[in-house]
Amino acid sequence: VTARPDPLIHPIARLSICALLASGADWVEFAALRDAAGISDSVLSKQSRVLEEAGYLQVRKGAVGRRPRTWFRLTAAGRRAVADHLAWLVQLEASVSARTPVEVEDRVVGEDRAEPSCQLPAGVAAGESLPGVVEGGKRQKPLRKVDAVMM
Amino acid sequence: MDEAAGDPAALELLRVQRGRLADRLRLPWWYQAGAALVWAVVFAGPFTSRYLPRGMPTWPVFAAAAALACLLQWCLTRVTGIRLPFRNLRSPSPGRPVGIAILVIFLAVGETERLLIGGGLIAAAVAAAAVGVAAELACLQIALRVNRRELRGGGPA
Secondary structure (H helix, E strand, O other): OOOOOOOOOHHHHHHHHHHHHHHOOOOEEEEHHHHHHOOOOOHHHHEEEEEHHHOOOOEEEEEEOOOOEEEEEHHHHHHHHHHHHHHHHHHHHHHHHHHHHHHHHHHHHHHHHOOOOOOOOOOOOOOOOOOOOOOOOEEEEOOHHHHHOOO | OOOEEEOHHHHHHHHHHHHHHHHHHOOHHHHHHHHHHHHHHHOOOOHHHHOOOOOOOOOHHHHHHHHHHHHHHHHHHHHEEEEEEOOOOOOOOHHHHHHHHHHHHHHHHHHHHHHHHHHOOOHHHHHHHHHHHHHHHHOOOOOHHHHHHHHHHOOOO
16 A cells, blocks of 8 residues: 555545545535535534644635525645545555455354354453443443353 | 544445535526526527617627526526536546537537528528527536536546
8 A cells, every 4th residue: 555544534524525525526515515424514514624724625604695605625735635545545445355355265264163152251250241342433331241142 | 533434435435425415416497497598598699680670789688698697507506505616628527528519519500590591591590599409408418417427436537
């Protein structure tokens, strides 16, 4: 992988905003960007401010009647950063998809060979809780012994 | 905001989001009706220059058509929430062939009308103007489809 990721646009909300603005449109309105990215008003406001402060985003505020309208566009620096980051993602996807069939095959063969096990992980006594599992960025309820056996 | 985009599935998500943005780019009925009116006025040019009394200026009609075209574009931008970049015919872009087609149809129909009116074939000239309006509207639809494909694909090819 030769292209490099940009830590500023690495979070998915910021990447979505930048990638949508880099997709061929000149200016995109707040509501259109929010709906396309599937994020809330507050997330878009917060992340757009971060991108604007970094010099990646240009913001134009106006009003139609009493309704405020905010328009966004990428700056030249923002376009370069998004292009580099997307190139890195494409390379990452290509490398992962090139590796995946072998890994999947190995895992299937390994599972076939392994004996079915209902043993608890070492250090977990009966009735004790397992440590919480981080899934989708949120800490889940700690697993109990019965759940661990079922997994 | 800790969720990172290092996952290659992020690319698939971006494709879906671009598709959503591209789907907003649709022509409302009033835009098509307005565009038909603008082109009808433009193709009525050869008739007005020939049949209007001498000394009567035709430029107010064309100025009104240009103003209506600008107004339509402004309304479309407000409705869709997407403003596309302006590109002249010299800059290479996926929409360039359609832009050239619009120009060629405009020139060809205008010249055909002039020849037909000169030969006294008024009905044929009116038919040519109608065909010209239909062709320009078709080009408009194709241009929009090209823009949608460009948005979906993530930029100019």
